[in-house]
Amino acid sequence: VTTQPTRGVHMSTITTVIRTGGDWTTGLFDICSDKRVCVCGALCSPCLECNLARHYGECPCFPLLPGSSLALRVGAREKYKIRGTLCDDWMAVNCCWPFAVCQVARELKRRATTPIYEIN
Numbered sequence: 563v564t565t566q567p568t569r570g571v572h573m574s575t576i577t578t579v580i581r582t583g584g585d586w587t588t589g590l591f592d593i594c595s596d597k598r599v600c601v602c603g604a605l606c607s608p609c610l611e612c613n614l615a616r617h618y619g620e621c622p623c624f625p626l627l628p629g630s631s632l633a634l635r636v637g638a639r640e641k642y643k644i645r646g647t648l649c650d651d652w653m654a655v656n657c658c659w660p661f662a663v664c665q666v667a668r669e670l671k672r673r674a675t676t677p678i679y680e681i682n
Contacts, residue, residue, distance in 0.1 A: 583643045589671045590619045590661050593605055596668045603664035616668060627629045631655045631663065644674050 593600045602610045610627060614622040614634055624630050635651045638644070654662040 564654055583645075586665060586669055588665060588668045590658060590665050592668075593661065593664055596664075596671065599664050599671065603660050603667070604644045607663050608641065610667055614663070614667055631659060634667050635662055638669055642669065644669070666668040 586593045593603070599610070611625040611631060612622045613635070615630070616622045618634065618637060620634075625634070630653055632655045635655055636648065639651065642681050651662075654665070
């Protein structure tokens with residue numbers, strides 16, 4: 563403890579717990595589970611991927627580089643401790659790229675906006 567609370571002051575701590583682990587919350591082809599992501603992915607998947615890169619703190623032009631889609635997907639999987647392998651990610655990105663981008667966008671949207679608040 564570096565500082566002591568003053569007399570008469572009640573301090574409380576708020577801990578944010580973000581759900582991690584398990585499988586992807588939506589399947590690769592569950593495009594209709596989020597209409598907005600579906601429309602963005604269908605009309606302009608590169609724009610959606612640039613937005614994902616920006617959210618992860620990368621340059622919005624990052625998706626223009628070869629291999630960036632795989633890096634973003636692996637990064638999301640590791641950040642949220644989602645089960646899977648590098649081979650699974652490679653197959654999703656290289657065989658079903660628009661669906662893979664939409665799945666990462668849905669995952670980010672679901673996991674980043676559903677924190678569980680706990681007051682100690």
